[in-house]
Amino acid sequence: MTECRSNGGTEVLSSRGPDVAEVRAAVEAPPITAGLQLEGITVRFGGHVAVNGLSLAAPVGRLAGLIGPNGAGKTTTFNACSGLQSVTAGRVFLDGEDVSALGPAPRSRRGLGRTFQRMELFDSLTVAGNVAVGREAGLAGRNPFRQLWASPRDRVDTKQRVDEALTRCGLTDVADEMVGVLSTGRRRLVELARVMASGSRMVLLDEPSSGLDSAETKRFGAILRSLVEDDGLGILLVEHDMTLVMSVCDYLYVLDFGDLIFEGTPPEVHGSPVVRAAYLGELGTDVVPGEG
Amino acid sequence: MKDLLPFLVVGLSTGSIYGLAGVGLVLTYRTAGVFNFGHGAVGALGAYAFFEMRTTHGWPWPVALVLAVLGVGVLGGAVVAWLTRYLAGARTELQLVATVGLLLLIQGFLLWKFGGTTEIFPHFLPTKTISMAGVDVQYAQIITFILAAALAGGLYLFLRTTTIGAVMRGVVDDRSLVSLAGYGPDRVQRLSWMLGCGIASLSGILIAPSLGLDSSLLTLLVVQAFGACAIGLFSSLPLTYAGGLVVGVAGALATKYGTTRVLQGLAPSVPFVILFLALLIVPARKLAVQARTFRFRPQVKLPRPAIRALAGVGVVVLALVPWFADVRLTSYTAALTMVPAFLSLALLVYVSGSISLCHAAFAALGATTFSHLTTAGLPWLVALVLAGLAVVPLGAVVAIPAIRLQGIYLALATFGFGILLEKVAYPAAVMFGTIGARQAPRPEFLGIDGHDERGFYLAVLLVALATTLLVVALIRNRIGRLLLAMGDSPTALSTHGLSVNVTRVLVFCVSAALAGISGALIASQSGRVGGTGFTSFQSLLWLAVLVMCGRRPVLSAYVAGAALLIVPAYAPDGFVNYQTMLFGAAAILATLVPELKVGRRAASSEDRRLRSPVRERMTRRVTVPAPAPTPALAAVGVREAR
Numbered sequence: 031m032t033e034c035r036s037n038g039g040t041e042v043l044s045s046r047g048p049d050v051a052e053v054r055a056a057v058e059a060p061p062i063t064a065g066l067q068l069e070g071i072t073v074r075f076g077g078h079v080a081v082n083g084l085s086l087a088a089p090v091g092r093l094a095g096l097i098g099p100n101g102a103g104k105t106t107t108f109n110a111c112s113g114l115q116s117v118t119a120g121r122v123f124l125d126g127e128d129v130s131a132l133g134p135a136p137r138s139r140r141g142l143g144r145t146f147q148r149m150e151l152f153d154s155l156t157v158a159g160n161v162a163v164g165r166e167a168g169l170a171g172r173n174p175f176r177q178l179w180a181s182p183r184d185r186v187d188t189k190q191r192v193d194e195a196l197t198r199c200g201l202t203d204v205a206d207e208m209v210g211v212l213s214t215g216r217r218r219l220v221e222l223a224r225v226m227a228s229g230s231r232m233v234l235l236d237e238p239s240s241g242l243d244s245a246e247t248k249r250f251g252a253i254l255r256s257l258v259e260d261d262g263l264g265i266l267l268v269e270h271d272m273t274l275v276m277s278v279c280d281y282l283y284v285l286d287f288g289d290l291i292f293e294g295t296p297p298e299v300h301g302s303p304v305v306r307a308a309y310l311g312e313l314g315t316d317v318v319p320g321e322g
Numbered sequence: 323m324k325d326l327l328p329f330l331v332v333g334l335s336t337g338s339i340y341g342l343a344g345v346g347l348v349l350t351y352r353t354a355g356v357f358n359f360g361h362g363a364v365g366a367l368g369a370y371a372f373f374e375m376r377t378t379h380g381w382p383w384p385v386a387l388v389l390a391v392l393g394v395g396v397l398g399g400a401v402v403a404w405l406t407r408y409l410a411g412a413r414t415e416l417q418l419v420a421t422v423g424l425l426l427l428i429q430g431f432l433l434w435k436f437g438g439t440t441e442i443f444p445h446f447l448p449t450k451t452i453s454m455a456g457v458d459v460q461y462a463q464i465i466t467f468i469l470a471a472a473l474a475g476g477l478y479l480f481l482r483t484t485t486i487g488a489v490m491r492g493v494v495d496d497r498s499l500v501s502l503a504g505y506g507p508d509r510v511q512r513l514s515w516m517l518g519c520g521i522a523s524l525s526g527i528l529i530a531p532s533l534g535l536d537s538s539l540l541t542l543l544v545v546q547a548f549g550a551c552a553i554g555l556f557s558s559l560p561l562t563y564a565g566g567l568v569v570g571v572a573g574a575l576a577t578k579y580g581t582t583r584v585l586q587g588l589a590p591s592v593p594f595v596i597l598f599l600a601l602l603i604v605p606a607r608k609l610a611v612q613a614r615t616f617r618f619r620p621q622v623k624l625p626r627p628a629i630r631a632l633a634g635v636g637v638v639v640l641a642l643v644p645w646f647a648d649v650r651l652t653s654y655t656a657a658l659t660m661v662p663a664f665l666s667l668a669l670l671v672y673v674s675g676s677i678s679l680c681h682a683a684f685a686a687l688g689a690t691t692f693s694h695l696t697t698a699g700l701p702w703l704v705a706l707v708l709a710g711l712a713v714v715p716l717g718a719v720v721a722i723p724a725i726r727l728q729g730i731y732l733a734l735a736t737f738g739f740g741i742l743l744e745k746v747a748y749p750a751a752v753m754f755g756t757i758g759a760r761q762a763p764r765p766e767f768l769g770i771d772g773h774d775e776r777g778f779y780l781a782v783l784l785v786a787l788a789t790t791l792l793v794v795a796l797i798r799n800r801i802g803r804l805l806l807a808m809g810d811s812p813t814a815l816s817t818h819g820l821s822v823n824v825t826r827v828l829v830f831c832v833s834a835a836l837a838g839i840s841g842a843l844i845a846s847q848s849g850r851v852g853g854t855g856f857t858s859f860q861s862l863l864w865l866a867v868l869v870m871c872g873r874r875p876v877l878s879a880y881v882a883g884a885a886l887l888i889v890p891a892y893a894p895d896g897f898v899n900y901q902t903m904l905f906g907a908a909a910i911l912a913t914l915v916p917e918l919k920v921g922r923r924a925a926s927s928e929d930r931r932l933r934s935p936v937r938e939r940m941t942r943r944v945t946v947p948a949p950a951p952t953p954a955l956a957a958v959g960v961r962e963a964r
Contacts (some may be wrong), residue, residue, distance in 0.1 A: 053742040107902070113817075133814045134813075134817045135817075135819050138818055143818065145863055146814065150811040150814035151811070151814070151894075152811060152814070153810050154804060154807070154809060155803065155806055155810075157806060159803055163803050166804065167815050168818055168819030168820070169819075170800060170819075171818055173821065174827075176800075176803060177820070177824060177825055178796070178800065178801045180800040211676075260866070312461065
């Protein structure tokens with residue numbers, strides 16, 4: 031918490047975050063032409079409503095956060111976005127196209143990538159192999175011949191992407207290591223590198239800093255900002271580490287028991303009594319930069 | 323309707339035995355977490371034990387029955403419990419191969435001890451009849467039905483209403499919690515296995531009078547309980563018993579109506595049709611409780627130069643075989659004919675994390691296609707390649723369950739499909755026909771005279787090496803990486819844009835084609851090949867032999883061919899009597915060795931610690947309620963321990 035206060039999250043946001051009105055305008059202008067947009071999605075598991083009529087927008091060039099207590103429906107929302115979970119009602123738009131009826135693979139081929147809360151790495155492969163498959167899976171798609179064989183052009187393209195992703199994530203020294211021997215923090219980075227190599231323009235990150243130490247988290251946040259600002263990616267981030275969320279996100283959506291209870295910039299979220307009551311609790315004031 | 327009644331009676335009687343066997347199987351699956359492929363073999367063991375005591379030694383049948391059920395239940399249950407104790411948390415493929423090894427071990431023992439002939443198994447229950455609704459029903463049938471129904475119902479109540487039943491259901495979900503509650507999970511699971519083996523034994527004894535004493539027949543017929551299990555979704559005891567009745571009645575009705583040549587194999591394969599269809603229809607999430615993907619992984623990664631050097635030496639040695647093998651050259655050739663089949667199986671299980679228990683059926687189709695094509699006058703090599711390609715559509719069909727099923731359910735679906743083909747398609751004219759065999763010629767190409775044993779060996783070696791190069795090329799290229807990744811996480815792969823269903827179909831097609839080539843080579847070597855060489859039992863045997871020969875896709879394929887066909891050629895006379903038994907034991911050992919270290923630590927140390935005198939103190943300690951988590955702590959980055 032101390033680190034969070036001294037981090038000066040407000041300063042960070044004010045120095046590199048976008049104008050609030052600008053973000054709101056981007057969010058409230060349906061449908062967005064580049065990025066992810068949810069329109070009143072509901073996900074039910076039997077009688078339990080995991081997500082209730084959620085609408086949000088995550089345009090490219092923005093880092094949006096989706097926060098909420100455990101069981102709020104964040105990962106379910108991600109699963110609905112990526113096609114792993116079908117929605118009971120509502121629609122999912124990707125770059126303005128309704129992708130609600132598509133499976134995960136076609137959505138990915140349209141530019142949507144994701145990582146997982148419980149890491150889904152390919153333990154039989156090396157670090158470089160994992161990252162390469164992130165690119166090759168999309169190149170091969172549903173074409174059996176391209177699945178069987180990589181063309182010389184594909185090989186060059188894959189190698190370039192892999193090298194770049196490994197370098198940016200600081201994984202070149204372990205490129206030939208089996209991914210199973212890495213620490214949790216580095217495995218998280220491998221997952222990020224894999225999704226970076228895939229060429230996705232919209233990325234969903236599910237608790238990516240889980241298992242990272244403070245230095246790694248800081249580096250991780252820098253990579254995320256670089257992806258948004260330098261590469262123009264759109265990121266939707268689910269994260270429990272509020273320090274990271276407050277320092278890197280441009281805009282936040284707050285879920286509680288499947289309902290969207292608040293949305294706004296990080297300072298607005300911290301200032302919201304609704305969010306405090308539902309999520310931050312009594313100690314919530316401690317994490318608001320500049321307060322106390 | 324009246325002419326159907328006798329079939330209904332027979333169906334209900336045999337169906338109740340299937341149901342009982344299925345209940346035993348589901349009981350152990352739900353309480354021990356291991357699906358026992360050897361369940362039928364345990365039933366056969368019980369039937370033989372009963373036969374020995376009653377017929378050979380003349381003991382009263384009630385005594386023989388009780389001793390056979392209790393003996394096989396207690397001793398067999400203890401052995402299986404010990405075996406599966408180390409496999410409880412193991413990967414599914416290890417569990418599967420271990421229980422297939424158990425099946426081979428028991429069946430091999432029965433073949434060695436009692437031979438392969440079918441003995442008459444005298445009825446021991448009263449065979450007098452009573453007229454019911456105009457149908458003569460044997461007392462034996464009524465007793466069997468009531469006994470099976472009572473046992474199934476009793477077991478259901480036992481699991482639902484007693485504390486130990488609740489513990490048995492809970493131990494598969496979390497052994498540690500059961501330990502903390504003061505129960506020994508090992509003891510609980512031992513009890514489950516004893517009950518399961520006892521029920522299997524009783525099923526075998528009850529069904530033996532109508533089948534005769536034949537270890538293979540008894541093993542497979544009790545295995546027919548798989549169909550009942552599928553109807554019970556591998557979890558519900560009452561539904562499983564009802565499923566047994568459905569299987570029995572459907573089989574009896576198929577006997578009545580399946581009298582045409584095309585349908586004559588339908589009756590015995592009804593349970594497997596039901597199994598296959600149920601696994602295709604039932605939503606995967608209903609089956610997903612204990613289904614995990616297969617994962618074989620090489621333990622040590624050799625450097626590429628070392629692999630090349632080893633491969634070079636291997637090729638030279640293989641090329642020199644005709645000059646030192648002497649009279650055993652045919653065994654070496656036979657081993658090489660199996661290499662494409664083992665390669666294809668290795669590609670499936672070691673690389674893609676999938677499985678097939680119908681590989682013998684792929685080989686059978688390859689053999690018969692090869693026979694047709696060479697008879698039509700096509701050159702040997704062309705016919706060989708086309709025989710492989712002809713099996714591709716069959717591989718695509720088998721890939722359908724692979725798209726939605728994983729783990730043990732995929733194994734069962736492919737096993738059922740193989741038996742279905744064996745019973746229905748093999749006798750068809752297009753395959754082996756009523757004669758049961760097909761002719762196949764030897765090759766004459768590139769100056770090789772296949773009629774000479776050395777020439778044929780070299781031809782087969784060339785084909786084996788070509789298929790090896792193909793598999794190596796596949797593994798090293800994109801498809802190899804995608805298959806390895808699919809074995810680890812198909813979900814992650816699909817969220818990166820790959821259509822994993824296409825990949826699954828692809829690998830099954832390639833695998834089927836290679837197995838088909840193997841079948842063609844087998845046919846070509848013997849000159850005349852029948853369906854008996856391609857039974858579902860062979861599929862099980864091939865998998866067990868492959869797994870016991872290591873986990874390197876290429877090397878293991880060659881070693882497996884050698885273990886299956888070359889080693890017996892050098893073994894002393896009579897080795898063939900022990901061969902199946904030894905393969906079974908070796909398969910069990912091969913699965914246990916990697917798990918012993920981990921398994922002992924996971925399964926035993928904690929249990930022993932918790933059963934020690936300090937257990938009570940520890941139990942008290944862990945039951946103290948922990949302070950409620952503060953939401954704000956999570957908000958500032960202090961995450962809950964998961």
